[in-house]
Amino acid sequence: MTAYPKTSALMARGAQFFGSEHAILCGAMSWVSERNLVSAISNAGGFGVIACGAMTPELLDKEIAATKTLTTKPFGVNLITMHPQLFDLIEVCGRHQVGHVVLAGGIPPKGSVEAIKTHGAKVICFAPTLALGKKLLRSGADALVIEGMEAGGHIGPVSTSVLAQEILPTLAADHLVFVAGGIGRGEAIAGYLEMGAAGVQLGTRFACATESIAHPAFKQAFFRASARDAIASVQVDDRLPVIPVRALKNKGTQAFTTKQIEVAKLLDDDKVAMMEAQLQIEHYWAGALRRAVIDGDVENGSLMAGQSVGMVTKEEPVAEIMAALMRECEAALDTRKALAVA
Known part of the structure; x- marks a missing residue:
């Protein structure tokens, strides 16, 4: 029963x-x-x-x-x-x-x-x-x-x-x-x-x-956050189809914008193919997420969180x-x- x-x-x-x-x-x-x-x-x-x-x-x-x-x-x-x-x-x-x-x-x-x-x-x-x-x-x-x-x-x-x-x-x-x-x-x-x-x-x-x-610091960041702190990333170049990512706003979310500009320039210079460019973006998120979750770097890492975080x-x-x-x-x-x- x-x-x-x-x-x-x-x-x-x-x-x-x-x-x-x-x-x-x-x-x-x-x-x-x-x-x-x-x-x-x-x-x-x-x-x-x-x-x-x-x-x-x-x-x-x-x-x-x-x-x-x-x-x-x-x-x-x-x-x-x-x-x-x-x-x-x-x-x-x-x-x-x-x-x-x-x-x-x-x-x-x-x-x-x-x-x-x-x-x-x-x-x-x-x-x-x-x-x-x-x-x-x-x-x-x-x-x-x-x-x-x-x-x-x-x-x-x-x-x-x-x-x-x-x-x-x-x-x-x-x-x-x-x-x-x-x-x-x-x-x-x-x-x-x-x-x-x-x-x-x-x-x-x-x-x-x-x-x-x-990491305890990662969890504390969640406990302090409200729904409006979980923001979606922006796409800076239409040629680079980046799926938006929602995370708590910090230096890491700002750094992602810089990363997109860097990868877009590589595309401009024909130094990477589109698939490789997308993989670079994915690897960025994987590394940034690890810094936050495992190392506790809540300023520069990625604090991926939904709006239910509050x-x-x-x-x-x-x-x-x-x-x-x-x-x-x-x-x-x-x-x-x-x-x-x-």
């Missing part, structure tokens, strides 16, 4: 898909979503996802193996579509029998979805528009994540609420669609579940959990965060039912 009957009923499809107790997955945050946080989320009933980011196949192999020593529950792996060794990373996931692979950062390259499915895994893709969502499903995606611009890290141009209104009524009845971006409390989860979402994805809410290896006020164990989200969601559903009866 579940303690959250209404929430569990609405999450049933998503929970069954993941093999988890709750259909709450953790967004893959580079340097943060590693073995400790991922296993804690899965152990707490959610679905943890390893952020592969710029890892080599050898590093991913070790990370998956280490995560397996900390949990017997299902977890997934997030792979960046532009990674030069994407297919090697898919093979690593296959060898470990990872059940779910999330493809992020762009349209999956030809053959990648099929390669993942060859190993029996489910494929989850990000859909920034209804049209692309339909295309991804036709191409073999088993589930979609629709993530609004309120999220931390790489973001699209449309808000979560608008994406949900555009996509859920059309796709949610027949497909698994998870909503992400700016979700920090259970009341919001209740709303999206009632709209037809199979579950939700949260990142910022878990970034400062007790089990997160993020709801992150203290360090808490993952299990307590998960329980609070479920309680809040259930209470909201109870209130709505009571009002409907009245």
